[in-house]
Amino acid sequence: MKRIRVIPILLLAQSGMVKTERFAKPRYLGDPINAVKIFNEKRADELVLLDIEATAKGRIEFDWISDIVSEAFMPIGYGGGVASVEQAAELFKRGVEKIVVNTAAAENPNLISQIAARYGNQAVVASIDVKMNFWKKSRVYTRNGRKEAAADPVTLARACRDAGAGEIILTSIDREGTFGGYDTALLETVASAVDIPVVANGGAGAVDDFKRAVTEGKCSAVAASSMFVFAKKDEGMLISYPSEQELQDKFWSRIPRSGAGI
């Protein structure tokens, strides 16, 4: 049985933690440090912090990130507003392992190459947000889902891989925060097109969805956000993370040995 990474993604905004639905309606959830402490206690595999205001504000909250990561004894990815290799260096120094680039992935692929050349491919994660446009075509959106990019998801994923990204977080904006399950067709299209790990994101509502992201979506890891911070859709906040036993019984043991490139 192979362990497959299960990654909570925490969204930062308004000097706290928020949660969105389809990248809109941010709901304030309080201090992210409390959430990080709980994920640490529950021995989460990895955490990703995304500051969804940083690009618009043109600023990275380095000290705040330091405070948050000092509570996390697991690998940490940070994304939001990273536009230079110097900013990446500062984040690594403060205890971040992976830099997540989203807007910069589409607008400045050189940044991926520069970070990868200095810190290795494993240190750069390309985050690709996808939404169906008016003509039912899957399109990439940057700037927190606001700006349509020129490339389609597969083309951008390949470009990020060629530039040196070590993995890709692929998010369906249409599913994000809905608890309706991942867009496995989208996942499969991208995961089959690149030879680096693709992390499924957007729509997970239950551990069963993780399994489908791997068996049908061909992903190497799974991420979720709402599922880990709310009891259920439209219910109160509850930080949770599945137990080792639940992941074994409902997820890892159901993946065929040769089913996934992990």
Added chain:
Amino acid sequence: MITIIEYGLGNLGSIRNMLVRSGIKCTVSGDPDVIQSASRLILPGVGHFKFAMDTLHERGLVTVIQQRVREARVPLLGICLGGQLIGRYSEEGDVAGLDLVPMDVVAFDRARLTLGEKVPHMGWTVTPHADIPLFASVQQPARYYYVHSFHFRCDDAHDEIAWAEHGYRFASGVRHGNVIGVQFHPEKSHVYGQQLLRNFAAMEFGA
């Protein structure tokens, strides 16, 4: 007191965070004089083997590390790339290492990754280990976080102290006298890695 060797290629923040949280005194330094007087060393490292060795040479750290470890028998723990650097040679960059442990560092043999395993090996892997003080009181089954494309290959199986499987079984921990190397990241491996680091800080190293 543990001295974490700074040479521009480590996740020093993470290692220091974990040591501080574990109540272990530590200092971070890239100054050969400070390293010269250290009583216990951690060699971190993330990135390319050749680039790391070039940097250690440029900063005048190769000789001081070798001398302290070989002559003064100072215990050293190498983590991830730091664990590889203590070897004799690496295929990554085709260069010599610090030569403190009789092993080479080799690329994953892709021909043996028959179930579609990807390189780098990235994620949490259950890691059985030898019954030695470094792993005392570590919760079982112990798992650690790995990210690597190359792995250790020891001359002598007696130097192997931990193992992981990714397509095939490989040594992910080595010990040769007062030198220890681990391929995984104890500083990012929850209570498992925390216990290992506590053990390293406290354990006795006989000749």
